[in-house]
Amino acid sequence: MKKVACDERPGWRSYAESVGFEFHTFDGEPYWDETGYYQFNLRQIEQDLEEPTEELHQMALSLVEDVVRDEEKLQQLAIPEKFWDFVADSWRTKAPSLYGRLDLVYDGSGPAKLLELNYDTPTSLFETGFFQWVWLEDQLMRGKVPQGADQFNSLQDQLEAAFANLPLANPLYFASVANSIEDKGTVMYLMDIARQAGVDSRFIELEQLGEASGQLVDLEGYAIGGLFKLYPWEFMLQEDFASVILSSQTQWLEPGWKMLLSNKGILPLLWQKYRGHPNLLESHFEQPGQSFGAGWVRKPLFSREGANVELILPNGEKVTEPGPYADSPFIRQKLQPLPKFGDSYTMIGSWVVGNSAAGIGIREDNSLITKDSSRFLPHIILD
Amino acid sequence: MKQKVLKRSKKAALVLMVPTATFLMAGCGQEEAVQTAAFETVDQCAAYYNPEQCKADLGQALAMHAQVAPKYTDKAACETDFGVGQCETQAQAAAAAGTEQVPQQAQASSGGFFMPMMMGFLAGQMLNRSGSQLKQPVQAQPLYKSRDDRSTFRTATNTPVAKGVGTAYVKPSSVQPKPAGVVNRGGFGAQAQKRSSSASSFGG
Numbered sequence: 001m002k003k004v005a006c007d008e009r010p011g012w013r014s015y016a017e018s019v020g021f022e023f024h025t026f027d028g029e030p031y032w033d034e035t036g037y038y039q040f041n042l043r044q045i046e047q048d049l050e051e052p053t054e055e056l057h058q059m060a061l062s063l064v065e066d067v068v069r070d071e072e073k074l075q076q077l078a079i080p081e082k083f084w085d086f087v088a089d090s091w092r093t094k095a096p097s098l099y100g101r102l103d104l105v106y107d108g109s110g111p112a113k114l115l116e117l118n119y120d121t122p123t124s125l126f127e128t129g130f131f132q133w134v135w136l137e138d139q140l141m142r143g144k145v146p147q148g149a150d151q152f153n154s155l156q157d158q159l160e161a162a163f164a165n166l167p168l169a170n171p172l173y174f175a176s177v178a179n180s181i182e183d184k185g186t187v188m189y190l191m192d193i194a195r196q197a198g199v200d201s202r203f204i205e206l207e208q209l210g211e212a213s214g215q216l217v218d219l220e221g222y223a224i225g226g227l228f229k230l231y232p233w234e235f236m237l238q239e240d241f242a243s244v245i246l247s248s249q250t251q252w253l254e255p256g257w258k259m260l261l262s263n264k265g266i267l268p269l270l271w272q273k274y275r276g277h278p279n280l281l282e283s284h285f286e287q288p289g290q291s292f293g294a295g296w297v298r299k300p301l302f303s304r305e306g307a308n309v310e311l312i313l314p315n316g317e318k319v320t321e322p323g324p325y326a327d328s329p330f331i332r333q334k335l336q337p338l339p340k341f342g343d344s345y346t347m348i349g350s351w352v353v354g355n356s357a358a359g360i361g362i363r364e365d366n367s368l369i370t371k372d373s374s375r376f377l378p379h380i381i382l383d
Numbered sequence: 384m385k386q387k388v389l390k391r392s393k394k395a396a397l398v399l400m401v402p403t404a405t406f407l408m409a410g411c412g413q414e415e416a417v418q419t420a421a422f423e424t425v426d427q428c429a430a431y432y433n434p435e436q437c438k439a440d441l442g443q444a445l446a447m448h449a450q451v452a453p454k455y456t457d458k459a460a461c462e463t464d465f466g467v468g469q470c471e472t473q474a475q476a477a478a479a480a481g482t483e484q485v486p487q488q489a490q491a492s493s494g495g496f497f498m499p500m501m502m503g504f505l506a507g508q509m510l511n512r513s514g515s516q517l518k519q520p521v522q523a524q525p526l527y528k529s530r531d532d533r534s535t536f537r538t539a540t541n542t543p544v545a546k547g548v549g550t551a552y553v554k555p556s557s558v559q560p561k562p563a564g565v566v567n568r569g570g571f572g573a574q575a576q577k578r579s580s581s582a583s584s585f586g587g
Contacts, residue, residue, distance in 0.1 A: 020400040026583075045390065123586030133395040150390050157392040177575045182584045192399040207572040212562040213450045221561045230586050231571065241570025304587030324578035359391070372584055381390055 001044055001108030003341040003377075005036045006145070009138050020189075021131055023182045026373050032127060034135060037145070038346070038362050038379040044108060045152045045360075045381050052112050052279045053102055053350040053357040059277070060117055060261050061355075063269055064091050067260050076285055077265040078301055078328055080237055086246055087256045095255035096166040098190075098228070099125075099159065099358075103370070104348045107339035111278040112348070114270075115333075120254050120262035121230050121304070123182065124349060124376060126189040128361035129155035132378035149380040153359035155351050156193060162353050163197035169226025169251045171200035173218065176230040178205045183230045190228060206231050214247035226251040233259035234302045234328075264299045264331050282334040295335045301328040306371035311335060321369045337368055345370070416552040419521050421536045421545035423503045431550075432506065440523035444504035448525040449476045451539040451560050452498035465499035466530035472497060501525040503536050505544060505551075505558065521553060524560045 009015075012034065016024040024032040040049075067073045068088040079087060101122035106112035133153055139145040174191050176183035191201040202218070206229065210217040216224045227250050229236070236245060237259075245256075260266060267283040274280055286298070298310040307323020313335070338345035344364035351358040365374040422428040428437035454473075455461035461470035473496050507523030526536040526544065536545045538558050545551035575585055 019397055042390075118587050121586040123584060129392070130395045130397065133392055136391070153391045155392065156395045175571075177572055177585055180575075180584050183586055186586060188400055189397075192397050195399055196396070206575075207569055209571050210566040210568045211570055212566045215450065215562045217562055217566055221566055222559055223562055229571075231575070232585060235574035235585070236571055239571050239573050241567075244570065305584065372587075 001038060001040050001106070003036050003346075004039050006034065006139070008034050009135070009142070009144075012135075016131065019130075020185055021126060023185060029373060030375055031373065032131065033364070033375040033377050037377060038341075040108075040152070040379060040381050042381055042383045048106060048109075048112055049104070049152065049348065049350055049360060050357040052104075053352060054355065056102055056114055056117075056279055057100070057352050057355060057357075059270060059274055060119070060266065063266060063273065064257050064260055066273070067269070068092075068257070073269065076269075077260060077263045078234075079259065079263075082242075083237055083245070083256070087259065090252070090256035095251065095257065096168065096253075097255055097258060098162055098166070098253050098353070100254075100258075100261070100352045101361075102350045102352065104350055105336045105338055106348050107346075112350075113281050113336045114267075114279055115281070115336075115347070116264060116299070117261050117266060118349075120233055120258045122349075122351075123186050123230070124361050124363070125155070125186050125351075127376045128153060128349070128351065128359060129159065129193075130189060132361065132376075135378045136380060145380055146382055149382050151359070151378075151380055155353065155359045158353035158356060158358045159190070159193045160197045163194045163199050166354075168199065168253075171202050172226040172228060172253075173202050173204050173224050174228045174230075175204050175206040175209060178207050187228070187230050209241070211241055211244045211248075214244065216241075216244055216248040216250045224248075224250050226253070228253040232302065232304065233262070264301045264303065265329075267299075267333055268331055281336050284332050286330040286332050292332050297333045297335050298330050299333060300325045300330055303328075304372075306369045306374075309369050311368055313337075319368050321367075321371060338365075338370070344375075347374075414554050414556055416554050417521060418550060418552055419544075420506045420548075420550045421503050421526055422506065422548055427548055428506060437506070440507050441504050443507070443523040444501065444525040447523075447560060448501045449473050449498075450562050451525065452476070452501070452527070453539060453541075454496040454498055456496065458497045461497040461499060462530070464530060465527065466533075469500055469528075469530070470497045471500050476501070499527045502528045503548070505536070505538070505553075521555050521558055522560055524558065 013024060068091050074084055099122065100117060100119035102117055103115040104112040105115060136151050140149060172194060174187045176187045191203060194201040204218055208219055212221060218224055236242065268285050271280055271283045294312050294316050295314050296312055300308045303323065303325040306321045308325045309321050311319040338347050344366065345368050347363045347370045349361045349363060362377045362379055363370050363374040364377055365371065420431055425437045425441055458470055476498060503526040505524050505526055507521055524538060526538065529537060534547055535543045537543050540561055542557050544553050544558060
């Protein structure tokens, strides 16, 4: 694994905008960054990333059954009691799930370590599945990357197959919050793939969802049979329509049981069940008054994009990221600093579609905490 | 020669996100009517179709009845539209949902909303004999009759579908069931508002 400098494609920004990738630049800072790429060999991809991704995924799934039948664990994950049956039913009826992303620390050798599971609302999907794929095809054509270069990225193929084969409602609605172009971009991409798989996909702003006679309805008042929502379950459970989740017959993507796996509390539960597993970092629920000292990371149960994460480096120095998620319990995870390539700290997002590993997307940041604004860089496989 | 197995997608194409897609999508043809049928009882239906499916369709229509039937706050207003003695309360409709016959006369009692009694049911997509999978299937659903036209079966949204029992041709979009009653909106998204000062995305 190494980082290689590379010429940008001329005019890539206007191309990005023409395919709806309007957030390629964020507050004047690059988000999509093709001034370089990461290069892996096939063994690194298959043995160090692909296989552990599928194994970690199976370990996570094995915990769902443990949690839904254990009130103490449901409480540790701060799942409101009112929704315990909803979550358990979604698991027992095998409510289908589309995708997830594992965030990994990996530097090219040794076991990749799991930082967290983004199993409810994972993003950077379009960047991974489409834009970096097109980047490789373009750069191969221009001779800017070595001939024969490949990419660990079957994301779009696998998503299309999932939309075609999963028992999903049709039409299927897709919702994201009104004022996030990034979330809308992710949702539009999923709708596009769903459409290619023959699903009648329809967009509705999350705030426009309606309720009538206990059913979730669209703008014209028709019942919504299936809804993909790019919006955290833990938010929905607190909002005015929380009771509609229980009364409606809507099929949810991601399904209710995914709220257990997107919860940071799953990290200590994984450690309890698979203590010492080479791809896991030691993790614990934080107890009041407990002191962990240096070399630990503090994360809220519910948080997105690195928000409210605090690192205490071995020398006692603190790295913190402020955010809006301070209102939940915290866990502690053993610090495994991200590897540094040049001036950047690099993290690997590894995708799962169904139960298969489906590719990676790479994020870089100037700090040890990867966040919303962290740059996305493409990668190649070369043997 | 052995083909090298690639680790990347065979294709990554977009159909909706590219500007030309609007032209491709605009050419939708006119919707065709499909064959379905209206019945009052499972026995009537069984003369045409599979009795098990008839039972299932009536069951679905009964279950849907309380949700989709037009709602009135007073009985007189309901009877103006559907006829004297033709309206019931939601509680009565719910109680009838367990039976396998379309409920006949039932006295409307006080409390809750009033709604017309279910007079029949529209058979669902499974009864379509063309054999081809419909893009927008016809759902089994309850049917009603208005005060001034006792022969025509109408959907809950007042679309006439059949003159009496038997085969009918309908456009699927015209008979899509719709929950009736007050629609509330804005029940999701409050947390995003509250936390938006520092987040531009609610994915992660």
